Amino acid sequence: MQIIQFIVNDILGQASIIVALVAMVGLIALKKSPGQIITGTMKTLLGFLVLIAGTEILTGTLGFLGNVFQEGFNIQGTVTDVNAIAGIAQQMVGQETALIMVIAFVVNIIIARFTRLKYIFLTGQASLWMATVFALVGYMGGLRGPLLVISGGLIAGIMAVIMPAIAQPIVRKVTGTDDLALAHYCTFGYIVQAGVAKVVGNKNSSTENFTLPRSFEFMQDTYLSMMVLMVPVYLIPTIVAGPEIASEFTDGTNYFVYAFLQAIQFVAGVYVVLSGVRLLLAEIVPAFRGIAIKIVPNAKPALDCPVLFPYAPNAVIIGFLATTVGTIIGLLFFPLVGLALIIPGMMTNFFAGGTAGIFANAVGGIRGTIIGGLAHGLFITLLPAVFVTVLGGYGIDNVTFSDSDVITIGILLGWFLELF
Numbered sequence: 001m002q003i004i005q006f007i008v009n010d011i012l013g014q015a016s017i018i019v020a021l022v023a024m025v026g027l028i029a030l031k032k033s034p035g036q037i038i039t040g041t042m043k044t045l046l047g048f049l050v051l052i053a054g055t056e057i058l059t060g061t062l063g064f065l066g067n068v069f070q071e072g073f074n075i076q077g078t079v080t081d082v083n084a085i086a087g088i089a090q091q092m093v094g095q096e097t098a099l100i101m102v103i104a105f106v107v108n109i110i111i112a113r114f115t116r117l118k119y120i121f122l123t124g125q126a127s128l129w130m131a132t133v134f135a136l137v138g139y140m141g142g143l144r145g146p147l148l149v150i151s152g153g154l155i156a157g158i159m160a161v162i163m164p165a166i167a168q169p170i171v172r173k174v175t176g177t178d179d180l181a182l183a184h185y186c187t188f189g190y191i192v193q194a195g196v197a198k199v200v201g202n203k204n205s206s207t208e209n210f211t212l213p214r215s216f217e218f219m220q221d222t223y224l225s226m227m228v229l230m231v232p233v234y235l236i237p238t239i240v241a242g243p244e245i246a247s248e249f250t251d252g253t254n255y256f257v258y259a260f261l262q263a264i265q266f267v268a269g270v271y272v273v274l275s276g277v278r279l280l281l282a283e284i285v286p287a288f289r290g291i292a293i294k295i296v297p298n299a300k301p302a303l304d305c306p307v308l309f310p311y312a313p314n315a316v317i318i319g320f321l322a323t324t325v326g327t328i329i330g331l332l333f334f335p336l337v338g339l340a341l342i343i344p345g346m347m348t349n350f351f352a353g354g355t356a357g358i359f360a361n362a363v364g365g366i367r368g369t370i371i372g373g374l375a376h377g378l379f380i381t382l383l384p385a386v387f388v389t390v391l392g393g394y395g396i397d398n399v400t401f402s403d404s405d406v407i408t409i410g411i412l413l414g415w416f417l418e419l420f
Contacts, residue, residue: 020045026287029294051276057269072241080402100131100152107157121160123183140394141417183302185405193376197360201368234263319357326377339385390414
């Protein structure tokens with residue numbers, strides 16, 4: 001069991017290693033020279049680690065924004081923190097979670113090999129969350145031993161090919177190619193926003209085609225426009241929180257200056273993420289053709305959501321902001337109808353809201369991105385509020401998940417086990 005845990009937690013649990021190994025296998029299948037195999041594998045690893053570095057920058061600065069928002073507006077409720085629920089799951093069903101991940105990956109390969117769903121799910125942390133929620137809810141609902149592990153592996157493996165397949169029509173529209181797929185378990189939320197955007201929007205008015213007066217032409221630069229938008233997003237809740245509260249999170253720096261620099265740091269994080277994505281895609285897509293030829297014909301690598309950010313960076317920011325407004329509306333409304341008060345998770349709002357914005361822009365332009373973002377924010381606030389009631393029935397209070405697909409599986413599994 002220790003060997004299995006080492007493989008799952010220390011190797012398969014590291015998304016960067018998984019992606020690098022996939023690239024290596026693909027290059028070997030293409031019969032590249034040893035030098036080309038080493039170069040392609042290491043560049044893939046480097047690109048993914050650059051992407052992760054950018055994500056960590058964003059995580060840190062969004063953590064500050066979430067803190068001053070929560071403290072400044074004096075909001076008390078349940079935060080969509082995957083780390084809290086993952087900690088509970090590791091104590092109760094750590095081995096089962098690991099085994100579910102292994103079985104799910106095998107099921108994913110088998111389905112991709114013998115069906116039309118040619119997607120290989122390569123986002124390790126997303127796979128971990130799916131295995132975690134099934135193991136925890138299944139165990140608390142009465143499943144044990146092989147029944148828990150095998151059923152969890154089957155469901156997780158099926159989800160690993162179904163969700164990229166659902167997203168692929170819009171991913172294809174966004175990227176202009178069918179060589180790349182999305183592996184991020186927030187897809188139901190993306191489809192909700194895209195559906196609203198298609199109804200209310202106009203796809204011909206893209207977020208990426210702003211026409212501005214000459215005095216504002218500097219805003220055509222993606223990163224400068226992000227700065228202009230993000231500075232007030234950070235400064236307003238920091239000012240509302242005030243120097244006494246905000247200073248708790250500023251490491252001794254003046255709270256106003258710190259908030260301003262965090263806004264710029266956010267833009268720096270986006271820049272690093274996009275740089276890592278470009279380096280990663282330059283290596284992983286050609287290498288993956290080797291796997292497609294030798295192991296799973298016509299296989300498509302399904303990767304984490306930041307791989308889509310370079311295709312519509314303005315849509316990412318607009319989607320993030322619109323989703324955040326939607327989550328605030330949900331925060332105020334859902335407790336009035338008896339549901340839990342869910343505090344907006346800024347990391348979820350950015351990564352899921354930004355990707356949903358890309359989906360919405362592809363089918364509904366800027367108007368669809370804004371209005372669809374409000375609907376998306378409500379949706380990703382409603383699901384955790386419902387899931388809180390499922391976990392509460394098992395005596396697990398004040399924790400919930402954030403990813404819409406993971407929560408949906410948890411809710412449906414909880415209801416199913418309660419009935420049968």
